[in-house]
Amino acid sequence: MSPIHERTYLVGGEILKWDGTCKTVLSPVCTRTADGEVRQVEIGSYPVMGEAQSDSELDAAVAAYDNGRGQWPTMTVAERIACMQDFVRQMVAQRATILATGGYDPGTGAGSRAVEFVGTSVTSPALLDTGGAAEATLKFINPHFKYIELTKRGYMLLDVDLSRVVCEWWHVDTVTSASSGEALGATYQVLNGANRLSTRSANQSETQPTGVGSVGLLHSAR
Numbered sequence: 467m468s469p470i471h472e473r474t475y476l477v478g479g480e481i482l483k484w485d486g487t488c489k490t491v492l493s494p495v496c497t498r499t500a501d502g503e504v505r506q507v508e509i510g511s512y513p514v515m516g517e518a519q520s521d522s523e524l525d526a527a528v529a530a531y532d533n534g535r536g537q538w539p540t541m542t543v544a545e546r547i548a549c550m551q552d553f554v555r556q557m558v559a560q561r562a563t564i565l566a567t568g569g570y571d572p573g574t575g576a577g578s579r580a581v582e583f584v585g586t587s588v589t590s591p592a593l594l595d596t597g598g599a600a601e602a603t604l605k606f607i608n609p610h611f612k613y614i615e616l617t618k619r620g621y622m623l624l625d626v627d628l629s630r631v632v633c634e635w636w637h638v639d640t641v642t643s644a645s646s647g648e649a650l651g652a653t654y655q656v657l658n659g660a661n662r663l664s665t666r667s668a669n670q671s672e673t674q675p676t677g678v679g680s681v682g683l684l685h686s687a688r
Contacts, residue, residue: 621638
């Protein structure tokens with residue numbers, strides 16, 4: 467994958483060119499060069515803007531809000547949902563381009579750089595995902611997501627040793643009062659040296675939940 471060097475920025479709905487100072491972005495993933503040196507992979511670079519650009523961004527945001535009389539603040543719920551649906555449609559149209567840029571093949575796992583376990587938020591309410599439409603859309607846009615749960619809240623347990631990392635997602639009955647009710651939602655693992663997830667059966671579970679940790683909206687893993 468070639469580095470991506472961003473030279474534009476967005477202000478008030480307009481994309482402007484940037485010709486000033488930029489910051490190089492390095493991946494935590496390292497590679498070994500021909501001479502044996504270990505070096506971080508360069509992902510790309512982004513503009514380092516200053517006070518003038520920050521002020522223009524703030525002015526644009528204040529103007530858009532317009533003391534609560536702006537376009538977005540005065541939209542109905544149905545109009546906001548329509549905007550988000552249009553955004554999703556446009557993102558779906560870019561799916562092939564995004565996958566090609568990243569060099570990731572969801573069918574074979576080729577191009578995967580690493581594995582990420584994502585826990586839940588603490589305060590966000592559960593999403594009313596009628597018919598599973600939101601989950602299906604997320605999986606379509608993000609084929610590397612192996613587990614998504616939008617309606618339950620709970621916590622995540624990690625069990626780490628030299629051979630593998632195991633992650634368990636536990637769902638609790640309620641987050642508004644003390645309760646011992648919980649159920650195992652899913653278990654995934656990544657083996658030492660692997661760059662992708664594998665499933666792990668419930669009877670392989672080695673961790674024992676002792677209490678509620680972070681709670682929130684979305685469980686996902688890639």
